[in-house]
Amino acid sequence: MNNSELKAKAIQIRMDLLRMIHGARTGHTGGSLSNTDILTALYYRIMRIDSARPKWDERDRFIASKGHSVESLWCILADLGFFPKEELATFSQFGTRLIGHPNNKVPGIEMNTGALGHGLAISVGMALSAKRDGKAYRVYCLMGDGEQAEGSVWEAAMAGAHYGLDNLVGIVDRNRLQISGSTEEVMGLDPLDEKWAAFGWNVISLDGNDIDELVAALERVPAIPGKPTLIMANTVKGKGVSFAENVPHWHHHVPSDEELAKALAELTEAAERLKQQEGQVR
């Protein structure tokens, strides 16, 4: 997919996840909207995956360490054909496999996550295994910024650098908000880039809602052989829906009928604008 197709796809995924959360009356709306561009770049361009062979040995691995923002992931996996799109209607309903966190009973999900601070260590294990076996696959681990307060993140960060895992890419969805408010007020993280660099990672700081920047950075990995990569994806929580952007309670706010209609209208408009821009470019 080219970059403009990716941008259009990200808008569609945002609309899908808003409808899904609205239908289910539950979900982590803000974080899913903030990471949608990251996941779109990974799943539709960067990662070597095949929905027909979810356990293909050479596939790239994705670990959603911030497991609570699973809504964008469910919508993308359904869109890619890992499971039928109609199943999205069962999200969070009684007995569903599409629960509120990644669930490896669903094709395309590697590990059950949701308890914060677990994903990077698991990713280190996967990347280490690839190195020892001389396999080419990469491991991508998406973390939240609030999650960075978990000490286990830093245990894994140390190990990733110690073992020179340049096939490992950590991504921090740096939207600067967590459930109680600003990350810097809850437990200060800055300078977060410098912390990762001090732990031996090659840090690339970028606009995590900008597909062009994301694709350019991810295509360069590993920029420094022998070093794991950390993408500091500076994002906006609630991105794409003006009245949800940077509003803490949208962390798990469920849009009302009216809010949904308004959000979908905004996103439809954004898609139209994108088309016009593309037309002008051509």
Next chain:
Amino acid sequence: MMNKIPNRQVICETLAELARDDRDIMVLASDSRGSAAMAPFAKEFPDQFVEVGIAEQNIVGISAGLAHSGKKPFVTSPACFLSMRSIEQIKVDVAYSGTNVKLVGISGGVSYGALGMSHHSVQDIAVARAIPGLAVVLPADRHETKRMTEALVKHEGGVYVRIGRNPVEDSYGSDEECEFVLGQAVTMRDGADLTIIAAGETVRVALDAHEALKEAGVSCRVINMHTIKPLDEEAVLRAAGETGHIITVEEHSIHGGLGAAVAEVVVQHKPVPMRIVGIPDEPAIAGKTSEVFEHYGISANNLKRLALELLGK
């Protein structure tokens, strides 16, 4: 003659033997290769060994990632830390995600006798037992440890193993005499009047109690419940039905361990008089394993006394 080979050394030797032909076997240590007796393995198989430093959460997460990629990781880390510090990783990354990780808690129970409660692991069975899908195993001696290790390499799924630090006196005569099947209790001695159910290092104590009781004219069955989960319920119910009295003995808190597991079955399906012997609900007293055992009545003499009391003799 007293055995001088600790179970941890047996695990290392057995894994090393198998690792020559099975490149997927991996051993992980948290600055614990010395205390786990894994230094020879680390030296011989550097590509199959991973050091994580003093980071018990990390060791379990990394192992889960390795297992997901087809490896057969054996985590070797002190039981006190492995079963507590990393219990959430065990619950989520191993049990819930269904990864094939073997967690070997070394220096378990009161092995670190004089180091205090921070280093004792006498709640680990209770904690591990509560995790769905996680098997819990305590091998009795070096022979059973060898057989268990061989079986666990073939077994697919998460297992928590607890072993002690020091050599244990043999319960079996040889490796050949010992057969290990996960989840299948071993009747070490048959008997008709009562049954003592033991696991790990207390199997030897139970066998000694059997001899002491024989002298007193009591026929005592001894069951080695090496797998505490999944529990061999049939063996428990047979013991309850055929011998009418049960004593459990364990190097663990009296809450939530072997005794509790047995009682859960007995009380629901075949209530018979029972006694649970173990460490009381307190920070365990300092001392060598034998001294601590003696202090809390984890001894052949005390088991004999309790048995006679239970039988009204």
